[in-house]
Amino acid sequence: MIRRIKGTQDILPDETPKWVALENLIRKxxxxxxxxxxxxxxxxxxxxxxxxxxxLTDIVSKEMYTFLDRGKKQLTLKPEMTAPIMRAYIENKxxxxxxLNKLFYIAPLFRQENPQAGRxxxxxxxxxETLGTPDxxxxxEMIDLAWSIFKEIGLTNLTLRLNSVGxxxxxxxxxxxxxxxxxxxxxxxxxxxxxxxxxxxxxILDCKNPTxxxxxxxxxxxxxxxxxxxxxxxxxxxxxxxxxxxxxxxxPYLVRxxxxxxxxxxxxxSSALGxxxxxxxxxxxxxxxxxxxxxxxxxxxxxxxxxxLLMVMEQQGIVLAKKARLDVFLAPLGDKARAEGLAWLQxxxxxxxxxxxxxxxxxxxxxxREANRQNTRFVLILGENELEKQEFAVKLMxxxxxxxxxxxxxxxxxxxxxxx
RNA sequence: GUGAGUGUAGCUCAGCUUGGUUAGAGCACCAGAUUGUGGCUCUGGGGGUCGUGGGUUCAAGUCCCAUCACUCACCCCA
Numbered sequence: 262m263i264r265r266i267k268g269t270q271d272i273l274p275d276e277t278p279k280w281v282a283l284e285n286l287i288r289k290x291x292x293x294x295x296x297x298x299x300x301x302x303x304x305x306x307x308x309x310x311x312x313x314x315x316x317l318t319d320i321v322s323k324e325m326y327t328f329l330d331r332g333k334k335q336l337t338l339k340p341e342m343t344a345p346i347m348r349a350y351i352e353n354k355x356x357x358x359x360x361l362n363k364l365f366y367i368a369p370l371f372r373q374e375n376p377q378a379g380r381x382x383x384x385x386x387x388x389x390e391t392l393g394t395p396d397x398x399x400x401x402e403m404i405d406l407a408w409s410i411f412k413e414i415g416l417t418n419l420t421l422r423l424n425s426v427g428x429x430x431x432x433x434x435x436x437x438x439x440x441x442x443x444x445x446x447x448x449x450x451x452x453x454x455x456x457x458x459x460x461x462x463x464x465i466l467d468c469k470n471p472t473x474x475x476x477x478x479x480x481x482x483x484x485x486x487x488x489x490x491x492x493x494x495x496x497x498x499x500x501x502x503x504x505x506x507x508x509x510x511x512x513p514y515l516v517r518x519x520x521x522x523x524x525x526x527x528x529x530x531s532s533a534l535g536x537x538x539x540x541x542x543x544x545x546x547x548x549x550x551x552x553x554x555x556x557x558x559x560x561x562x563x564x565x566x567x568x569x570l571l572m573v574m575e576q577q578g579i580v581l582a583k584k585a586r587l588d589v590f591l592a593p594l595g596d597k598a599r600a601e602g603l604a605w606l607q608x609x610x611x612x613x614x615x616x617x618x619x620x621x622x623x624x625x626x627x628x629x630r631e632a633n634r635q636n637t638r639f640v641l642i643l644g645e646n647e648l649e650k651q652e653f654a655v656k657l658m659x660x661x662x663x664x665x666x667x668x669x670x671x672x673x674x675x676x677x678x679x680x681x
Numbered sequence: 682g683u684g685a686g687u688g689u690a691g692c693u694c695a696g697c698u699u700g701g702u703u704a705g706a707g708c709a710c711c712a713g714a715u716u717g718u719g720g721c722u723c724u725g726g727g728g729g730u731c732g733u734g735g736g737u738u739c740a741a742g743u744c745c746c747a748u749c750a751c752u753c754a755c756c757c758c759a
Contacts, residue, residue: 264750319757323682341759370759375682377753386759453756469756517758528758539759566759594717625717633719644717656718663718 268374268382270568279571282581283414284367287387290410294402296365296389301345303369307337313344313553315520317460324372338371343521343546343562344553346390351555361393367567379537379569388543390562392550397494400525400545400561401501407529407541407563408507414570415579418532419540421507424484424515425495426463428523429548431488436462438481446476466514482513494524521546525561533576534569541565588679590632591618594625594644602643605671612676632658639675 265271272280291298307327314321326338339345346364349355355362367387374380389406391399404421411419426432439462443450447458451470458465466477487495502509509527517526526544534540543563550558574581589609593602602618609616617635619628625642632640642654653671656663657678666674 267751324757372758374757375755376751377755380758384759388759467757536754537758542759564759569759592718624712626715626719627711629717629719631719637719640719642718646717654717658719661719 266382268376268380270381270383278582278585279574279580280567282583283567283570283574284387286413286581287365287367287410290406290413291365291389294363294389294406294409296363296406299346299349299364299366300368301339301342301349301366304336304338305345305348307335309344309348309553310337310340313347313521313549314341318520320372324374326371326373339368340370340372342366342368342370342386342388342564343390343549346562347392347549347553347555347558347560350392350558351550351553356393356556356558359393361391363389363391365389377537378535379566379572381568385567386564387567388562388564390560392558392560395494395547395559397497397525398501400494400498401505403543403561403563404498404502404509404527405505405507407543407565410565411529411540411570414574414581415577416531416570416573417577420530420532421509421527422512422515422530423499423502423509423525423527424512425487425491425498425524426516426522426526426544427483427487427491431486431491432463432483435481435483435486438486439463439465442480443476449476463516467516477514484511484513491524498525517542517544521549521552523547527563529565531569531573533573537569539566540569540573584636586615587617587632587635587637588614589616589639589641589675590628590635590637591616591641591643592625592628592632593618594642597648598643598645601648605641605643608672609675612672614675614679629656638679641671 288298307325310325311321316322320340325340328336330336346366350362350364365388367385369383369385371383373382376382389403391403404423408419408421427435440458443458443462443465447455450458450465450473451468454465454468454470454473457468463483465473466480468474468477484495499509499511512528515526515528517528522544524545524547527542528539529541530538531540532538541563543561545559545561547559549560550556589606591602591606591609593599599622606616606618619631621627623631625644629640637658640656640658642656644654647654647665650665651669652665652667654663655666655671655674
């Protein structure tokens with residue numbers, strides 16, 4: 262048996278309505294906030310991610326699906342969406358069409374990690390990006406957008422954590438201070454942290470190892486070492502969040518795993534999930550555009566995991582999708598009725614109603630059972646009696662009543678009855 | 682990459698500790714009770730190389746070894 266690739270999922274027909282309902286809600290909310298959808302290819306030149314996300318990040322260094330195509334070009338299935346959005350923004354010169362671009366996406370992404378609860382190799386994210394302004398209002402609007410979507414879904418028990426990682430200037434100063442703090446005890450840190458010390462010391466603060474956590478207890482905090490501009494920006498974002506009534510917790514050790522972030526970073530977690538509890542992460546990335554050879558473009562965005570959202574919704578018993586209903590089930594009895602059935606279905610379907618008939622030659626009883634299974638509103642029985650009298654026996658499944666309706670008026674009848 | 686757990690019917694699982702007739706249950710499916718009528722109830726039925734390969738034994742779903750798959754967790758993240 263050929264099996265699906267590890268860490269991928271088939272989304273079966275009884276699950277797709279949940280996806281569609283969630284996607285519809287996302288699109289509705291993106292519309293309210295005036296964000297516009299941008300779709301990018303499923304793969305890109307590897308270079309885009311290596312330069313955009315950062316060589317030393319986990320994503321780039323060990324999780325990308327990278328391969329050579331037949332022309333020996335190195336390609337990568339996109340592991341995140343911010344770099345592709347930025348690439349498209351630069352390549353299509355969207356900055357020249359409008360000074361500010363508010364974009365959103367819903368897309369599958371690929372990372373070759375070991376799968377576990379809430380982590381897949383092909384997974385889906387939706388997200389938004391505001392390109393072209395350094396205004397802290399854009400940061401606050403972005404968080405408000407994410408928060409509103411989750412609220413609209415009906416999620417509870419969410420926690421928003423907020424931090425500022427400064428800009429390259431204050432971060433460079435801070436890195437020196439941090440390394441000074443760590444150096445005396447460096448040999449006591451875990452091997453990962455010892456490696457991070459030179460590569461990316463900020464990530465040492467992120468370490469979950471109890472020893473490292475303890476050692477970090479009195480480490481200087483980046484938020485205490487922001488330059489004046491970054492400080493003012495961070496304060497403005499917090500003030501707006503208060504005005505928007507969005508509760509948040511400042512987390513001085515929140516460091517995002519991607520290199521492009523500057524200033525605002527945030528993460529939204531749910532207590533309903535297991536080890537992988539982040540449903541949304543984002544922040545400001547004022548330097549990415551330049552890194553990708555584009556014009557200087559301050560930007561802010563977020564990404565949220567659809568599978569994880571669906572898991573939380575499941576946990577909380579939230580059902581967005583309406584139970585599917587079939588309007589009409591045609592139950593033909595005998596060969597003659599079966600031969601005429603399809604043409605009737607075509608007429609009924611042309612009115613906009615959904616219609617189905619038995620294709621298995623089942624008994625009337627089995628057909629009724631099938632109609633019931635499909636949550637059918639009307640069953641049209643077409644047997645020898647009906648053919649002779651030129652009428653349908655129509656069973657109104659919700660009421661359990663049955664009446665006869667002549668062929669000439671059946672369409673009219675169904676349209677009126679279904680509108681009730 | 683590391684660690685732990687689990688593989689028995691379409692699905693969820695029991696049976697394995699203490700090896701011994703034809704391997705069970707619930708749900709789902711099919712049929713009948715109701716000779717042309719759903720949901721509820723009752724009765725019956727179909728469906729399994731017990732993940733795979735090897736070993737121990739008179740005898741293996743059950744014990745041992747290997748292997749594969751899946752799951753969860755570490756790391757990191759959505």
